[in-house]
Each structure stands twice: as C-alpha cells, then as structure tokens.
Amino acid sequence: MECSTIIWKSGKDDLILTDRSVNITMAPRTTAQFEAIREKRREKIILAAMELFSRQTYHNTSVADISKQAGVSKGLIYNYFTTKEDILNGILDYLFAIGDQMVAETRAAGTPKEELRHLIGQVFRFLHQQALISRMLIPLALEMGKFDFINEVIDRKMRDYLGLLVQIFSDMDYPDPEMEAWTLGVLFDGISLDYNVLGDRMPLDRMEQYLYKKYNL
Amino acid sequence: MECSTIIWKSGKDDLILTDRSVNITMAPRTTAQFEAIREKRREKIILAAMELFSRQTYHNTSVADISKQAGVSKGLIYNYFTTKEDILNGILDYLFAIGDQMVAETRAAGTPKEELRHLIGQVFRFLHQQALISRMLIPLALEMGKFDFINEVIDRKMRDYLGLLVQIFSDMDYPDPEMEAWTLGVLFDGISLDYNVLGDRMPLDRMEQYLYKKYNL
Amino acid sequence: MECSTIIWKSGKDDLILTDRSVNITMAPRTTAQFEAIREKRREKIILAAMELFSRQTYHNTSVADISKQAGVSKGLIYNYFTTKEDILNGILDYLFAIGDQMVAETRAAGTPKEELRHLIGQVFRFLHQQALISRMLIPLALEMGKFDFINEVIDRKMRDYLGLLVQIFSDMDYPDPEMEAWTLGVLFDGISLDYNVLGDRMPLDRMEQYLYKKYNL
Amino acid sequence: MECSTIIWKSGKDDLILTDRSVNITMAPRTTAQFEAIREKRREKIILAAMELFSRQTYHNTSVADISKQAGVSKGLIYNYFTTKEDILNGILDYLFAIGDQMVAETRAAGTPKEELRHLIGQVFRFLHQQALISRMLIPLALEMGKFDFINEVIDRKMRDYLGLLVQIFSDMDYPDPEMEAWTLGVLFDGISLDYNVLGDRMPLDRMEQYLYKKYNL
DNA sequence: GATGAATGAGGGTTCATTCAT
DNA sequence: AATGAATGAACCCTCATTCAT
Numbered sequence: 006m007e008c009s010t011i012i013w014k015s016g017k018d019d020l021i022l023t024d025r026s027v028n029i030t031m032a033p034r035t036t037a038q039f040e041a042i043r044e045k046r047r048e049k050i051i052l053a054a055m056e057l058f059s060r061q062t063y064h065n066t067s068v069a070d071i072s073k074q075a076g077v078s079k080g081l082i083y084n085y086f087t088t089k090e091d092i093l094n095g096i097l098d099y100l101f102a103i104g105d106q107m108v109a110e111t112r113a114a115g116t117p118k119e120e121l122r123h124l125i126g127q128v129f130r131f132l133h134q135q136a137l138i139s140r141m142l143i144p145l146a147l148e149m150g151k152f153d154f155i156n157e158v159i160d161r162k163m164r165d166y167l168g169l170l171v172q173i174f175s176d177m178d179y180p181d182p183e184m185e186a187w188t189l190g191v192l193f194d195g196i197s198l199d200y201n202v203l204g205d206r207m208p209l210d211r212m213e214q215y216l217y218k219k220y221n222l
Numbered sequence: 223m224e225c226s227t228i229i230w231k232s233g234k235d236d237l238i239l240t241d242r243s244v245n246i247t248m249a250p251r252t253t254a255q256f257e258a259i260r261e262k263r264r265e266k267i268i269l270a271a272m273e274l275f276s277r278q279t280y281h282n283t284s285v286a287d288i289s290k291q292a293g294v295s296k297g298l299i300y301n302y303f304t305t306k307e308d309i310l311n312g313i314l315d316y317l318f319a320i321g322d323q324m325v326a327e328t329r330a331a332g333t334p335k336e337e338l339r340h341l342i343g344q345v346f347r348f349l350h351q352q353a354l355i356s357r358m359l360i361p362l363a364l365e366m367g368k369f370d371f372i373n374e375v376i377d378r379k380m381r382d383y384l385g386l387l388v389q390i391f392s393d394m395d396y397p398d399p400e401m402e403a404w405t406l407g408v409l410f411d412g413i414s415l416d417y418n419v420l421g422d423r424m425p426l427d428r429m430e431q432y433l434y435k436k437y438n439l
Numbered sequence: 440m441e442c443s444t445i446i447w448k449s450g451k452d453d454l455i456l457t458d459r460s461v462n463i464t465m466a467p468r469t470t471a472q473f474e475a476i477r478e479k480r481r482e483k484i485i486l487a488a489m490e491l492f493s494r495q496t497y498h499n500t501s502v503a504d505i506s507k508q509a510g511v512s513k514g515l516i517y518n519y520f521t522t523k524e525d526i527l528n529g530i531l532d533y534l535f536a537i538g539d540q541m542v543a544e545t546r547a548a549g550t551p552k553e554e555l556r557h558l559i560g561q562v563f564r565f566l567h568q569q570a571l572i573s574r575m576l577i578p579l580a581l582e583m584g585k586f587d588f589i590n591e592v593i594d595r596k597m598r599d600y601l602g603l604l605v606q607i608f609s610d611m612d613y614p615d616p617e618m619e620a621w622t623l624g625v626l627f628d629g630i631s632l633d634y635n636v637l638g639d640r641m642p643l644d645r646m647e648q649y650l651y652k653k654y655n656l
Numbered sequence: 657m658e659c660s661t662i663i664w665k666s667g668k669d670d671l672i673l674t675d676r677s678v679n680i681t682m683a684p685r686t687t688a689q690f691e692a693i694r695e696k697r698r699e700k701i702i703l704a705a706m707e708l709f710s711r712q713t714y715h716n717t718s719v720a721d722i723s724k725q726a727g728v729s730k731g732l733i734y735n736y737f738t739t740k741e742d743i744l745n746g747i748l749d750y751l752f753a754i755g756d757q758m759v760a761e762t763r764a765a766g767t768p769k770e771e772l773r774h775l776i777g778q779v780f781r782f783l784h785q786q787a788l789i790s791r792m793l794i795p796l797a798l799e800m801g802k803f804d805f806i807n808e809v810i811d812r813k814m815r816d817y818l819g820l821l822v823q824i825f826s827d828m829d830y831p832d833p834e835m836e837a838w839t840l841g842v843l844f845d846g847i848s849l850d851y852n853v854l855g856d857r858m859p860l861d862r863m864e865q866y867l868y869k870k871y872n873l
Numbered sequence: 874g875a876t877g878a879a880t881g882a883g884g885g886t887t888c889a890t891t892c893a894t
Numbered sequence: 895a896a897t898g899a900a901t902g903a904a905c906c907c908t909c910a911t912t913c914a915t
Contacts, residue, residue: 062365064281067888078897080891089889144361146419148279159419184432187425188409195412202363202376208404215401250876251915259878285906295880300907477874496799498715501909512876514912523910578795580853582713593853618866621859622843629846636797636810642838649835684897685894693899718884729901731887740885 047085050075051099054092059137063093063145090152093145097158100138104162107131108169117176122222124169128193129213132200139197166190264302267292268316271309276354279361280310307369310358314375317355324348325382334393339439341386345410346430349417356414383407481519484509485533488526493571497527497579524586527579531592534572538596541565542603551610556656558603562627563647566634573631600624698736701726702750705743710788713795714744741803744792748809751789758782759816768827773873775820779844780864783851790848817841 053075057066068089072079086092107127114123128135145152146159170186179185200207216222251259270292274283285306289296303309324344331340345352362369363376384403391399417424433439487509491500502523506513520526541561548557562569579586580593604620613619634641650656685693704726708717719740723730737743758778765774779786796803797810818837825833851858867873 081896140364144364147357184428191412191416192409194415195408198411198415199408211401298879515875574798578798581791618862625846625850626843628849629842632845632849633842645835732900
C-alpha cells in the first residue's frame with residue numbers, strides 16, 4: 006500500500022493536503038476502486054474551486070470557471086456536487102483537517118509558553134494561506150441568511166481555537182484567561198482581515214515579534 | 223386660498239406629507255422645492271441601500287431590491303445615482319462624516335489616557351454601526367481590482383486611526399507606540415469582523431472592560 | 440414691422456432659415472402674440488433637435504438631450520410635440536423650405552447649361568450641410584415600417600429634383616433626358632452618402648470639376 | 657440496435673433532423689458532432705440576425721428578436737457571440753467572401769471593356785443583396801465613434817473597388833481614370849441607397865442599359 | 874405655460890442548472 | 895460516466911412619456 010501527499014500550489018504559498026490514495030490492482034474494478042476514482046475527481050474539482058474562490062471571491066467565480074480550471078466539463082461537476090454552494094461545502098470539509106492539525110500540533114508543543122509561541126508562529130507563518138481562506142469565507146460569512154452552514158463552521162473552529170487558548174492562558178496563570186484568549190483570537194482574525202486588504206503595507210514581522218515580547222515568549 | 227393635505231403613499235412605514243398649498247394657477251415648483259424633494263429622496267434611497275447592503279451584501283442586493291425598500295421605482299434611482307456603485311459611494315460619504323467626528327471628539331478628550339479610554343469606548347459604543355459598515359465594505363475590499371475606491375477609503379481611514387493611536391501611545395510613553403497602535407487597530411478590526419459573524423455570542427462588555435484594565439484606564 | 444433672419448450655425452456650415460418675427464406692442468397679448476411666442480419656442484426645439492440628430496443620429500439622441508440643448512424642460516417639449524417622432528416631422532417641414540428654395544434659385548439661373556452648372560455647384564457648396572441632413576434622414580429612411588412619413592418626404596423631393604433635371608437635360612437635347620436625370624440624381628445621393636462616411640478622404644473638388652467637364656459646363 | 661427519428665421542433669420553416677442512432681450506453685457526443693451542431697446554430701443565428709438587421713436596422717432589432725427569429729433562447733446567442741455587435745461582425749465575415757468573389761470574377765472577365773460590363777452587370781444583378789448589406793451598414797457607418805470597425809470594412813471594400821475601376825478605366829485610356837472610377841463607384845453607392853429607399857420605383861433595368869450605352873459596352 | 878421628479882417597459886448580458894446524447 | 899449545448903431567470907441600466915405642482 007502506498008500513501009502519497011499532494012501539495013496544492015497556490016502560486017505564493019502552499020497548502021498541505023493528504024490524499025488518501027488507493028491500491029492499484031489488475032483485478033476488475035471493484036466498487037471501492039470506482040469510489041477512489043470518484044474521490045480523485047472530486048478532489049480535483051475542490052482544489053480548482055478553492056484556488057478560484059480565494060483568488061476571485063465565490064460570487065465572481067462561475068461554475069464554468071471551475072470546470073475549466075479543473076479540466077472537466079461543466080456537466081460533470083453536477084455529478085459530484087448538487088450545487089455550486091455544495092462545492093463550497095466540500096472545500097470546508099477539506100479545510101477542517103488543516104485547522105484540526107494545527108491545533109493538534111500546537112497541543113504537542115510542550116510547555117504552555119512553547120505552545121503559545123508555536124501557535125503565534127503558525128498563524129504568521131501560514132498567514133498568506135489563511136488570508137486566502139479568509140478571502141473565501143469572510144464575504145460568505147457576512148452574508149447572513151444564505152450560507153448558514155459557513156457560520157456553523159466558523160463557530161466550531163472558533164470554539165476549538167478559543168478552548169486551546171483559554172487552556173494555555175490558564176496554564177500560564179493569566180488572571181482572566183478567557184478574555185485574554187478572546188483578545189488574541191480576535192486579534193488573529195483582525196490580522197488576517199487586514200492582511201487581505203492591506204497586503205504588504207502591514208508590518209507583519211514586527212507585529213509577530215511584538216507579540217512574542219508582549220507574552221514574554 | 224390655501225389648502226394642505228396629507229397623502230398616504232404606499233410604502234412600509236412612512237408618511238409623505240405633501241404640502242399642497244399652491245397657487246391656483248398651478249405654478250411649477252420652485253427650485254428650492256425641487257431641491258428639498260431631491261434631498262429627501264436621495265437620503266431615502268441611501269438609507270434603503272445601507273440597510274440592504276449591510277443585511278445582504280452589496281452583490282446580493284439588486285437595484286430592484288433597493289427601489290422596493292425605498293418605495294420608489296427602479297428607474298428613479300438612476301435619477302439620483304449614476305450607477306449601483308455610485309449608491310455605495312453615496313453611503314460612504316454619508317458615513318464618513320460620522321467617522322471623522324469620532325476622531326475629532328477623541329482628540330478633544332483631554333489627557334492621552336482619557337483619549338484612549340474615550341476611543342475604546344466609542345468603538346464599542348458604535349460597534350453596531352461599525353459592524354454595518356464592515357459588512358458592507360469588507361466583501362468589496364476583498365474583491366481586488368474592482369472597487370478600488372473602497373480600498374482608498376479604508377486606507378485613508380486606517381491612516382487616520384493609526385496616526386491618532388500612535389500619538390496617544392507615544393504620549394503614554396509606550397516603548398514601541400507604533401506597534402502598539404497597529405495591535406490595537408487590528409484588534410478593533412477583528413472585533414468588528416467577529417461581531418458581524420458571531421453577534422451576541424461575543425462577550426463585548428467583558429472585552430471592553432478587559433481592554434480598559436490592560437491599558438490601566 | 441420687422442423681419443429678421445437667423446442663421447443656424449452648425450459648427451462648420453450654416454443653414455439659412457427665415458424667422459417670421461412679429462411686432463412687439465404694448466397692448467395686452469393677443470392670441471397672435473401668444474402664437475408667435477409658441478412659434479419661437481417651437482423653432483428653438485427644432486433647431487436643437489436638428490443639431491443633435493445630425494451629429495449623433497436620431498436614436499442616439501434622447502429627449503433629455505434635446506431639452507438641454509434647447510434650454511427648456513423635458514416636459515415642455517411635449518407641450519409642442521406629441522412625440523419624439525413628431526419633432527422629426529417638424530424638422531422635415533423646416534428643411535422642405537430650403538430644398539424648394541434651391542430648386543427655385545436654379546430655375547432662375549438662365550440657360551439650361553447655366554442652370555445645370557448652378558445646380559451642381561449648389562450641391563457641392565452645400566454638401567456639408569446636406570451631409571448633416573442625410574446623416575439624419577438616411578438611417579430613418581432605411582428603417583421601413585416606422586417613419587413612413589420620411590419616405591414620403593424623400594419621394595416628393597426626389598420627384599421635384601428629377602423633374603428639374605429632366606427638363607434641363609431635355610433643353611440640352613440629351614437623347615434620353617430622363618435616364619440622364621436619374622443618373623445625376625443618384626450620383627448626388629451617392630456623393631452625399633459617401634461624404635458622410637469617408638469625409639475628407641473624398642476628392643470633392645476634383646469630382647466637381649470633373650462633372651463640369653463631363654457636362655461641358 | 658439503431659433507431660432514427662425525425663423531430664419537429666417549433667420554429668417557422670425548418671425541420672431539425674436529429675439522428676438518434678446512438679449507443680445504448682448514451683455516450684457523449686463526439687467533438688465532431690458538437691462542431692456540427694455549433695456550426696449549424698451559428699449560421700442559423702447569423703441568418704436570423706441578417707434578416708432582421710436588414711429589415712429593421714441593427715438598433716431596432718433586439719437580441720430577443722434575433723433569438724425568436726432563430727428559434728433559440730436569448731441566452732444561447734451569447735454562447736456563440738460575445739456581444740450583439742459581434743453578431744454583426746459575424747455577418748460581415750459571412751458577406752465578405754461574396755464581395756471578394758465578385759471582384760475576383762470581374763478580374764477574370766477578359767478585356768477591360770468586358771470587365772467593366774461584367775462589373776456593372778454584377779452590381780445590378782446583386783443589387784438586392786447589396787441593398788440588404790447597405791441597409792445594415794449605412795446607419796451604423798453614419799454613427800461616428802462607435803462601430804469603427806464598420807468604417808474600416810467599408811474603407812477596405814471601397815479601396816478594392818476603386819482600385820479595380822481605376823485600372824479598368826486606365827486600360828480603356830480614359831483621360832482621368834481616377835476620377836471616372838470615383839464617379840462610377842459613388843454612383844453605385846447612390847444606386848444601392850436609393851434602391852433601398854425607393855424600391856421598385858427606381859427604373860433599374862433602364863439605368864443598367866443606360867450605363868452600358870454611356871460606356872460603349 | 875413650465876418644471877423636473879417619477880414611472881415602467883424594454884435592452885444587453887450573465888450564469889447556475891438541465892438534458893439529450 | 896461525461897459532454898457542452900441549451901435554457902430562463904435575474905441583473906444593471908436607459909429613456910420616452912406622464913403628472914403633480
């Protein structure tokens with residue numbers, strides 16, 4: 006059995022995604038093999054959509070654009086997703102893994118201080134990538150009514166993150182760990198947002214160093 | 223002879239008081255009368271658009287929606303604005319005054335500490351309003367290329383704010399006033415964004431108090 | 440009683456139009472005076488429309504444009520004309536006089552040869568002006584169905600012209616005066632059309648001289 | 657197993673023969689099949705547009721009209737043409753071939769006299785077609801500014817024609833072949849224009865014979 | 874008579890989605 | 895499974911015309 010990893014090149018940065026690839030056998034295709042082929046196509050479409058959504062916004066990307074980018078026909082997309090919105094859903098599932106992984110890595114970092122430093126480092130290190138994701142999600146999150154599922158996703162992620170931060174600040178004996186966690190969490194969101202809008206006019210490196218200093222890391 | 227009448231005009235919640243005290247000869251309206259009508263209608267359209275843009279996003283609001291909300295015909299909107307985008311511009315002008323006033327008020331608050339406390343207080347006090355603005359502008363700001371004027375607006379506002387904050391922290395003898403200013407500015411943006419998404423699930427009051435404590439205000 | 444003549448300046452060329460101006464008296468306005476005022480306004484609108492139609496085409500000129508050019512309100516135009524199309528009608532009446540005048544002048548030129556030379560000279564002399572008129576009328580004449588009245592106008596003018604030419608060529612003892620008349624009439628139309636399209640790329644002067652030579656004038 | 661069916665599709669006067677002889681497995685159409693469909697539809701749309709443009713003018717023909725005439729949906733037209741203007745372009749390409757062929761045929765006619773006779777004959781023979789083209793192009797050519805490509809087309813065609821005529825008259829030893837060429841070219845345009853407006857009231861046949869006589873053909 | 878605010882039908886264009894093949 | 899032609903609703907915008915004043 007072979008297990009390979011694909012890296013999604015987004016021009017400037019890269020997103021690491023695991024590809025649950027399957028055995029190749031000579032036997033007539035089993036249901037499982039069909040499933041695997043389907044899964045691969047699905048992934049292709051998702052990656053194409055992710056690339057485009059983060060570059061041009063969900064609304065400015067047409068299904069035709071996605072099909073072109075993915076190298077499949079427009080019709081085929083509706084064989085894998087019921088709706089354009091459903092593609093978005095697929096992307097979210099994809100991204101979940103990454104977030105979870107970040108949290109898990111942080112949790113394994115050692116002392117609370119090391120954890121915090123690791124977390125801040127990760128945020129800045131993956132900022133470009135996060136910015137792409139934000140560019141995709143923020144506008145949709147702000148459209149209330151439609152896209153309720155996005156808010157659920159954000160909620161859940163927020164809780165995860167907050168939980169981790171609260172625990173860290175608690176371990177570091179902050180007097181009000183919950184509010185400190187909120188403050189830092191909100192700050193991360195602000196950084197992500199502003200980086201999207203301002204780009205390199207933001208002094209990212211200096212902000213990172215400043216945070217380390219503030220938290221004595 | 224003079225007679226005045228109240229006319230109930232279909233709409234949602236508005237009474238149009240039409241003063242019919244006119245010459246028997248049916249003289250045309252004076253320029254001043256026309257000006258008044260225009261001003262009223264313009265504002266009505268702007269308020270309608272602001273309401274809808276902040277509720278449903280600029281892109282998800284059609285000109286027809288705005289016309290319905292404002293209780294006027296679709297065509298009339300183009301009598302007041304050259305373009306859907308121009309409506310947005312009108313809204314920005316409308317909101318600018320408020321922002322400028324906030325900065326001005328803060329500048330008159332007294333000692334640096336009082337200024338900072340005043341500023342933070344204002345941000346939280348007007349968060350609802352700021353959230354409305356954010357919900358309108360952020361998605362557009364994230365669409366690079368189009369809507370360049372929005373980025374200019376944001377840039378300018380950012381510089382104003384940052385300048386004020388740098389001066390305050392400088393006066394308060396912070397070692398790195400510039401970075402502290404960035405941190406707080408970015409935090410405000412994060413708060414505004416998250417409030418949009420999370421609404422009342424955010425512990426706003428506690429965050430406000432927490433900030434006062436952190437800055438010893 | 441006073442009689443004045445106004446000249447319609449169309450930038451490059453001018454159209455001579457007679458203004459049946461009226462006595463100014465101190466007596467309360469008689470019906471005739473009101474008529475005169477109306478006539479003047481009407482003329483203003485017609486001149487404005489003529490200017491715009493010939494510059495920008497009938498379809499590319501809005502009633503708002505005309506009202507602006509004429510310096511009156513949009514509404515007032517409908518006090519003088521039932522319809523945008525009706526304005527066109529008014530213009531045609533206006534132009535008729537000129538055509539009739541040209542024919543009359545030619546008829547008074549003397550010998551047939553002098554008449555023909557006079558007519559050709561007039562065509563080239565007024566070509567720019569005619570081109571403006573053509574630009575107005577040709578597109579409308581080609582829209583069959585609507586604007587039937589334009590075709591009637593053109594028909595009548597054509598018959599007048601042709602009649603004049605037939606008589607001239609008959610007097611000049613051409614073997615087939617009718618066909619020679621058609622040929623020259625059609626040629627004039629072609630010149631007018633091509634001058635519109637080609638502008639100064641057409642060798643107008645040389646063509647005029649060439650015609651004189653061909654007809655031994 | 658094979659089965660073929662004739663399907664009557666609503667429209668005015670066309671039968672669509674759909675060959676349903678397909679695999680049971682419903683294989684997707686081959687590229688060649690798609691090409692064929694596209695070519696057919698494209699031509700159908702062009703013919704529909706040509707019909708309407710020449711009957712009612714470009715501006716008075718809506719895309720909806722074209723779609724109705726072609727028996728397709730409005731949206732489909734934009735699958736084949738980027739723009740309403742692009743349809744016009746398509747028509748021009750379609751017609752260009754014919755014009756070029758006319759010139760080529762004339763060039764192969766033999767002696768200069770035979771060439772000229774051939775050319776005049778062609779102009780009158782194809783007058784109906786030329787009239788259609790004129791009715792489409794003239795109004796657009798007269799709208800300066802927009803539709804520049806139309807003027808380029810006309811220019812090019814004019815140069816072609818003129819060049820051919822100059823050479824013929826030169827070979828026929830006319831003293832001023834260039835001006836004679838202009839005169840005849842302009843006459844052709846006048847004929848085409850007037851035929852549009854006057855229709856059968858023009859004595860076409862007699863004019864043709866008259867031209868032969870004038871040029872001793 | 875005179876104004877310009879107001880209307881509403883229609884124009885060109887886009888795009889998510891369906892469907893015959 | 896796979897294609898892309900085809901649809902139709904919606905979008906932004908224009909403009910001749912009406913109407914209260």
